[in-house]
Amino acid sequence: MPSHLSADRPAAQPPGRGSVDALISQTRHLKGEVDAVRRDAQGDASHPEGRWQRALCDLALHQLSDLDAHLAQLRDGPPPVPTASETVSVPPSAPDAPRRDSLLSRVGSAEWNLLTDEASWSGELFQILGRDPTAPPLTLDELPSVVLDEDRPMLTAMVTDCLVDAKPIDGEFRVVRPDGEVRTVHMMGEPVLDADGSTASMWAVLRDVSELRRSQRAVSETRDSLQRHQHRAQTEHRLAVELQEAVLPPWRGSLRLPHQGPRALDLAAHYLPASTSTLIGGNWYDALELSDGETLLTVGDLTGHGPTVTSSMAMLLGALRGMAMAGTQPAQLMAWLNQLLDATVQPALGSAVCCRYRADTRTLLWAQAGHPAPLLYRGGTGRRLDAPDGVLLGATSGAIYGQTEETLEVGDLLLLHTDGLVPSGWGGATSVNRLLDLAPRFDEARTAQDCVRMVVEEFGETERQDDACVLLVRVAS
Incomplete structure (x- = not known):
């Protein structure tokens, strides 16, 4: 075959064998490093980001293999072209198909x-x-x-x-x-x-370049899939946030009960998002004046994240408000909420605390469903209230819930929270103790909002797996 050079320009000198060997060595070293990155990138094959990362690593490895082979061809020179007589002597055979598992074209x-x-x-x-x-x-x-x-x-x-x-x-x-x-x-x-x-x-x-283009299409498709996944996640997050904001009282600032007596209760609440996820969960808190003059105080949490869970939380909180407004006592209210969750199309599990506070006697009647008990702070010390019987909402049909009564005093502080407030890695007893250790600081605080601020300072920057709510209630009169 004639030389692949135009006749009007001189031939270039071939590269030295040593320099090509050096390039081959560098290429193979880089292949090893990329292969290590690819092994580290192994993850959930169903997730678009994981597929995209692996496709990029595979593409880089195959292209480096391709470069390695071409450099070897450059070093070894072109293969000999058979003469006509040699070609005739070769028996007919099916040509080798390009390798399907490699981009070594x-x-x-x-x-x-x-x-x-x-x-x-x-x-x-x-x-x-x-x-x-x-x-x-x-x-x-x-x-x-x-x-x-x-x-x-x-x-x-x-x-x-x-x-x-x-x-x-x-x-x-x-x-x-x-x-x-x-x-x-x-x-x-x-x-x-x-x-x-x-x-x-x-x-x-x-x-x-068939396999190379196939891998490039795979990278492009997984990138597009990842972008769609991210867009869907952002949309779901926005919907969940908007729904939560529409249902819950303000996350910051004291909750006011306009028809309550002159500062009978001083309330403040706060929502703390998860630090490891952008998804909104099913946490809630609420304080509501009831038609009989009592006050509903509640916190709870549904398992899971996203718009479906948030909408279920909104449905559950709406039912809770309606039944409480109708005069339902906490134990019966928990039983009906459990029945409601058990009858929903999409079953879920939840935990909750529900309290009814009567201002004239300063009595707190409450029930719980698999939820951390309220903490009572008085005179610079704190304790956990003894919890009545109650299983998780949605865990079993026909569950019966107990209720108990606590008499409060002026100046008492009641803390209701969901279990994501203190990281689970600290342990149950340790979690409660960390909250009870705030008692001396709470005793010096002037308002419930000051107490919420202390809780946020203590736990707001903590690495948490789940979002959480905290509701502080101070008996002002």
């Missing part, structure tokens, strides 16, 4: 003599196109016959520009092999000029 070369209309192909090009190596190579006029119909005009334009205007060829087209398989081929070539500057022949290097 085959690279072949060809030259078409415009003066004699002869074509010369390397052995690899026969394999790329699935051609019998004993058959004659295709001429430029015959080459479009193996190209997909929609790609033929592009190939014709590239070849015409090369032969007529001496423009380099650099483009891709799809070919159909004799077995019906479609492969993507990248072609680069230039015209070879004779002494008077006219085009004597055209040479080209053709590379099977």
